[in-house]
Amino acid sequence: MQYLLISLLLSFGFAVNFSEDISPIVYQNCTTCHRSGEIASFLPLTNFSEVYNNRNWIAYAIAGDDSRHGNPIMPPWPPDNTYSALIGERSLSEVEIHTILDWVDEGAPQGNPNLEFPMPDFPEGSAIGEPDVVLSLEEPYFIEGNNQDDYRCFIIETNFSEDKDIAAIEIYPGNRVAVHHAILVATPAGSADALDELDSGPGYECFGGFGTPNISDILGGYAPGMIVSPFPSGLAQNIPANSDLIIQLHYAPLNTDEIDQTTVNIFFRDEPVERYVQEEIMYPWQLVFPPNELTTISESWNISNDISLIQFFPHSHMLGKSWEIYAETPDNSIIPIIRINEWDFDWQSFYSPEYMLHIPSGSTITANCVYDNTSDNPNNPNDPPEWVFFGEGTNDEMFFVPYRYVNYQVGDEYIYLGTEESLTGDVNGDGDLNVLDVVSLVGFILNGEFDSSADVNEDGLINVLDVVSLVNIILS
Numbered sequence: 001m002q003y004l005l006i007s008l009l010l011s012f013g014f015a016v017n018f019s020e021d022i023s024p025i026v027y028q029n030c031t032t033c034h035r036s037g038e039i040a041s042f043l044p045l046t047n048f049s050e051v052y053n054n055r056n057w058i059a060y061a062i063a064g065d066d067s068r069h070g071n072p073i074m075p076p077w078p079p080d081n082t083y084s085a086l087i088g089e090r091s092l093s094e095v096e097i098h099t100i101l102d103w104v105d106e107g108a109p110q111g112n113p114n115l116e117f118p119m120p121d122f123p124e125g126s127a128i129g130e131p132d133v134v135l136s137l138e139e140p141y142f143i144e145g146n147n148q149d150d151y152r153c154f155i156i157e158t159n160f161s162e163d164k165d166i167a168a169i170e171i172y173p174g175n176r177v178a179v180h181h182a183i184l185v186a187t188p189a190g191s192a193d194a195l196d197e198l199d200s201g202p203g204y205e206c207f208g209g210f211g212t213p214n215i216s217d218i219l220g221g222y223a224p225g226m227i228v229s230p231f232p233s234g235l236a237q238n239i240p241a242n243s244d245l246i247i248q249l250h251y252a253p254l255n256t257d258e259i260d261q262t263t264v265n266i267f268f269r270d271e272p273v274e275r276y277v278q279e280e281i282m283y284p285w286q287l288v289f290p291p292n293e294l295t296t297i298s299e300s301w302n303i304s305n306d307i308s309l310i311q312f313f314p315h316s317h318m319l320g321k322s323w324e325i326y327a328e329t330p331d332n333s334i335i336p337i338i339r340i341n342e343w344d345f346d347w348q349s350f351y352s353p354e355y356m357l358h359i360p361s362g363s364t365i366t367a368n369c370v371y372d373n374t375s376d377n378p379n380n381p382n383d384p385p386e387w388v389f390f391g392e393g394t395n396d397e398m399f400f401v402p403y404r405y406v407n408y409q410v411g412d413e414y415i416y417l418g419t420e421e422s423l424t425g426d427v428n429g430d431g432d433l434n435v436l437d438v439v440s441l442v443g444f445i446l447n448g449e450f451d452s453s454a455d456v457n458e459d460g461l462i463n464v465l466d467v468v469s470l471v472n473i474i475l476s
């Protein structure tokens with residue numbers, strides 16, 4: 001129905017063109033990764049001719065079906081956004097997808113180049129501000145272009161002589177083509193030195209874990225496109241005095257030699273800390289996966305005091321197929337936390353709900369992961385399938401879910417966990433308020449779809465009153 005509406009608008013002289021209609025969508029949803037030096041530099045999308053020359057590939061990636069990255073393939077966002085609302089969600093709306101497809105169908109005209117959307121200022125060094133301390137790998141690390149995964153742990157000395165409260169830790173890859181993801185913990189100074197000395201070259205090989213049991217809560221993580229959100233005020237994690245940091249870096253298979261020297265941006269919490277962020281980890285090790293079978297592993301966590309969830313990070317290896325995590329309250333209502341319909345080892349992240357998620361005492365949080373040890377799984381490391389057990393190697397399996405939470409306080413459910421609220425009324429997310437937002441909003445109404453950006457008057461409903469509010473905002 002909304003396509004009809006668009007077609008109607010089009011027939012009134014709104015011909016889709018690159019400058020006015022396509023460049024805002026691509027520059028704001030794709031170019032952050034699709035430009036030189038970034039993870040998708042093989043396909044830069046930074047001007048008309050790059051987008052024009054790849055238009056059919058783009059159309060396939062945003063609308064087509066693919067077993068690896070779900071449907072659609074791009075932009076990559078494994079969680080199911082109809083299940084729960086998470087910070088930093090990457091997706092195109094139906095209207096945006098159809099605007100691009102219509103543009104391709106109509107011969108992909110450029111339009112007036114002066115009207116092109118300005119290229120966003122992509123941040124350098126940090127996406128969230130001026131760090132208090134920047135630490136980095138002691139020396140540059142050489143990654144051989146041998147098409148092999150390389151999992152490496154590096155020790156970084158903090159030389160902090162006192163305990164430090166942390167508002168955020170941002171891992172900033174030195175080489176975004178090479179670094180696929182990273183995870184960071186603290187350990188008492190010197191406790192991993194022996195591992196480092198046993199392994200030649202900087203750092204030591206590690207997969208899944210850190211090779212030493214004496215580690216802190218997880219302090220930071222990096223995955224492509226992930227935005228770090230500082231903890232809301234009053235909340236912090238702590239790095240004890242005299243700690244080393246250990247960063248595990250996953251360098252993806254490459255066919256060119258690369259050099260990396262990743263940095264760690266540390267943002268201190270200067271105001272008094274009211275609540276320290278706590279961690280609970282689901283980490284069963286009795287895992288057995290018979291060949292040619294689907295196996296579901298289920299873990300639960302009984303909540304004995306009211307908590308507010310802040311972040312969670314589901315993790316499995318190559319047999320992982322899907323995840324679902326939810327809470328069931330004492331009155332049997334379900335609080336959806338996250339669902340990933342097609343688990344993808346290449347796209348992992350700490351996920352945050354949009355607002356602190358209150359889980360009442362007496363609830364149970366359940367996480368289910370389905371593992372596919374059949375030959376239908378294109379990522380199955382064994383052909384034909386074999387018995388697979390718990391372990392940290394790529395060909396072993398894991399079920400690992402750290403949660404970050406604090407004890408609940410009244411009002412937590414109104415504390416937004418993202419870095420910025422989007423512009424009210426900017427339903428299509430193009431940074432502008434105009435008639436296209438009305439078109440997008442009408443699309444949501446006709447589809448019966450809920451999206452917080454379309455709830456312009458913030459009454460929890462999407463209906464004609466939002467259109468009235470939006471028109472008022474645009475006209476004012």
Ligand code: HEC
Binds near residue numbers: 031074090
């Ligand atoms: C978070 C980073 C990121 C964002 C955002 C992103 N891409 Fe990609 N894209 C990648 C990476 C990495 C690959 C290659 C590896 C893969 O397919 O996983 C890729 C692959 C592609 C491909 C090739 C797909 C294939 O499998 O043949 C196309 C086309 C593409 N992207 C277009 C887009 C478009 C259009 C957008 C915006 C709507 C977008 N991408 C947003 C990272 C990104």
